[in-house]
Amino acid sequence: MATDLAKIAKSKKIEYFLISFVDLFGVLRAKLVPARAIGEMQGEGAGFAGFAAWLDMTPAHPDMFGVPDPDSLIQLPWQPEIGWLAADLWMDGQEVEASPRVALKRQLARAEAAGYRVKTGVECEYFLVDSDGTALSDPRDIQSKPCYDQQALMRRYPVIKSICDAMLELGWGPYQNDHEDANGQFEMNWDYDDALKTADRHVFFKYMVKTLAEQHELRATFMPKPFADLTGNGCHAHVSVWNKTGSKNLFLDKKDKQELGLSATAYSFLGGIVHNAEALTALFNPTVNSYKRINGAVTRSGATWSPNTVTYSGNNRTHMIRVPDDGRFELRLMDGAANPYLMQAGFTAAGLDGIDNNRDPGRAQFNNMYEEPHKAKGAKQLPLNLLDAIRLLDKSKPLRAALGDELIDAYVKLKTNEWRDYAAHLSDWERKNTLDC
Ligand SMILES: [Mg+2]
Secondary structure, eight states: OOSOHHHHHHHHTOOEEEEEEEOTTOOEEEEEEEGGGHHHHHHHOEEEOGGGSSSSOOTTSOOEEEEEOGGGOEEOTTSTTEEEEEEEEEETTEEOTTOHHHHHHHHHHHHHHTTOEEEEEEEEEEEEEOTTSSSBSOTTOOOSSOTTOHHHHHHTHHHHHHHHHHHHHHTOOEEEEEEOSSTTEEEEEEOOEEHHHHHHHHHHHHHHHHHHHHHTTOEEEOOSOSSTTSOOOBEEEEEEEEOTTSOSBTTBOTTOTTSSOBOHHHHHHHHHHHHHHHHHHHHHSOSTTHHHHHTOOOOTTSOOOSOSEEOEESSOTTSSEEEEETTEEEEOOOBTTSOHHHHHHHHHHHHHHHHHTTOOOOOOOOSOTTTOGGGSTTOEEOOSSHHHHHHHHHHOHHHHHHHOHHHHHHHHHHHHHHHHHHHTSOOHHHHHHHTTO
8 A cells, every 4th residue: 555544644643534525516525534443444445325425326225435545635734633535436346437536537547548647727716705695794895896906805814814824834836816806706826736636626625715714704605606796606727738747738839820829639629628518518517506607697897707608719718718828728617616526527528539539629719709709600609507508418429438328327317306406496587577477
């Protein structure tokens, strides 16, 4: 065994471990295990009942085991007696096909077999709200253009500093924190890294932000569109593909004819994302609420900052994909509800499909999509709601081939049930628009 967690517990004075996993809906679940039992758990895994989580299982299924990945260990900076571990799910001696971290690892293994190493960074936006989530926590945060508002940022300095200090201590390389485009909204950035490491950190970041906000008597939310008139929570990802050793960026080509600094490999990868974008939306924008962000009306600040069509551009934030710099692109479609593993599994699967099939993303568009959308002729529209997106995912041959029928079927089934539950609720809108029919 490469890393002995029992030994690490002794040397780092860890008393408890959180053996955690993320289910298909992105919910973080865990068992809190005393250090005396970690040796056994490292081998066998912690036991869970799969039906109790958002996985397509029944109460009759046998025990599911979360086998911790020792490389994912994070010692909580604010509670150093606790070590957090990401786990992979196993049942009957096999990995659970329809589980998010396993799905991402499989896509990364496919990439590695083809000689690629996927590197990513994520930008997780969040709001600080009141305890019941219906209003901002800071009543003085009222500017119509609040982005980078220093006064509002510094009123939240204690909690922002506690989160950034934690990332510094963990060696994530945080480099900037800001007030984002909506009142009450913030973003904190740390260095990009290998895709799995970034996904594990993304999971932990959400837990950390919620926990440290609670310690400051605040509530953090990553909900895609918590307030109808304000910019929503995006979760943009910066993506590049390197050679196996990580010494050469295979997306970089200074001689690119479109002058975006992208290689033929990068364009094929992009082509795969453009080709599969509508189906990917079910993974990138996984909630009913998500579609109020990507198909939203202009916000109080003047822009939604989110895409509504499948287009790519240079350094232009009105398109679904932005190329801010040579050798990488920023995918701007995902929102704060996106499952950290499934979103990366999704774009990696689509990118590899693009490379395998030499898919052409078409020409870059340089118009302002918010002001002059007609200039991007033939641009595909994104799904208008979760049900449309789920149906497109269900029918997607490339994503089924890459992610497996078991995962797609489980996801489609559970999300369709969620849609039915939502659709069964009578809304005020229905009453106002139908009562006098
Ligand atoms: Mg942002």
